Amino acid sequence: MKIFRTAREMRAWSRAQRAAGKSIGFVPTMGALHEGHASLMRAASERDDVSVISIFVNPAQFAPNEDLDQYPRTWAADLALAERTGIDAIYAPTASGMYARDYSTFVLVGGVSEGLCGASRPHFFRGVATVVTKLFNAVEPDHAYFGLKDAQQCAVIQRMVRDLDMGTEIVPMPLIREEDGLALSSRNKYLSPEERKRALCISRSLFEARAMLEAGERDAAVIKEAVRDGMSPTDIDYVEVVDAASMRPVDEIRGPVFVAVAANVGVTRLIDNILFEPESPKS
């Protein structure tokens, strides 16, 4: 497994692969890899000829009051997981290599980045869109695999790729949960045993929402009310029902939607969602 520290080295390797006729699969990560990442990494290594992950805790997507310094770093375990899942190369640039002192270029994605996490974390998606652009430019992947745990992030990146005519296809992949329902997240490491237990009300509430939707409920307000009630043991940031493409709130559920939530459990911010696709009225 190769490890590259600069965009120049990374791109030279990628171009050599492409010149040899190989497709490149890519999974951008901030490290602290868990089974959710592993599912993306396995997809990349199985579906593409060669596979790359990036490990970079991106300062540009953290606000000053957020957990940049505390964000978990588990380099040795990440490397071992990458080996195990058949990854061919790791791109692990340094913060100073990524952001020169006079760095001044940002990618802004409007529309889909507003609301939800974009409302609570105003610079978040600017940081995400910018770093993903940089990573794509270094890796030049054919396919990039993103987990639907970060559904809005996935929508923002898909919009960016479409708008900027990027030559990378985004492959959204299912959210992965613990057996008890908790959505996998690197930030779950922050939870105390008591908080870990309390956090389960988040997925439970979403499963209840899914049951209501499957039973025919189409009023977003009713769904949101039920989810809010179920999540009351947490400090709720948002509970929304949004169109799965535009990420805009809907009142009545007629097409694919995410029921998306964010909440603080203790000092730990968690997000989760379910995707619901009503059967087509035409079928």
Place this chain on the structure above:
Amino acid sequence: MKIFRTAREMRAWSRAQRAAGKSIGFVPTMGALHEGHASLMRAASERDDVSVISIFVNPAQFAPNEDLDQYPRTWAADLALAERTGIDAIYAPTASGMYARDYSTFVLVGGVSEGLCGASRPHFFRGVATVVTKLFNAVEPDHAYFGLKDAQQCAVIQRMVRDLDMGTEIVPMPLIREEDGLALSSRNKYLSPEERKRALCISRSLFEARAMLEAGERDAAVIKEAVRDGMSPTDIDYVEVVDAASMRPVDEIRGPVFVAVAANVGVTRLIDNILFEPESPKS
């Protein structure tokens, strides 16, 4: 010579060239090609294995009160010039293909884009950086040739390429003038014979500035004063002496600078500049 209308077709061709081991040279243009463009096109076709130009009048870099609709379109002549200069492919997307109705992604380059034309035309460099990103993503060039007539644009694109780790090398090329000194511009077509004559005071003032600099003048205020005086027959937008890398105004000339000007002659906005590199104090 191939003509492509969509990013997908353009990229497929470019990737086939690269797979065949060929380097790709690229000249982005808005058409209405003149000898300035021709110098870039000849450089691309001589230095790279295959060469591409884009012809696209980019709505995103025009303000509502500017000359988008009047901007000269000379498709047949442009094609003939491209053939003559040895261009292999033209990328000529449509405005609706480039900007979907819900288009919402922009590339913002801070610092170098402020001041000069960025001050007079606030959305201009946002539009330029965004469209060049899109064109680069479609063409995937090894080298892109930009004329120093648009010195600030060149600095903005170089900064963007550096910041976003783009895999394209920017090649700045000298400004080209008419025999009488007028800097070549597609907008020169707007000038009446009287205005054409009056516009000559712009280049004449810059040549005077160069003579002063070569004679040892290092005070930017003195240079600007002389240029302003010389340009008085026009409606001056700005006269600045800026650091050639950062595009920030300087008071004392110690390193490479542009003396950069913009002025309206009648309703036509013209820009011009000279590059001056003082001999290194070490030599």
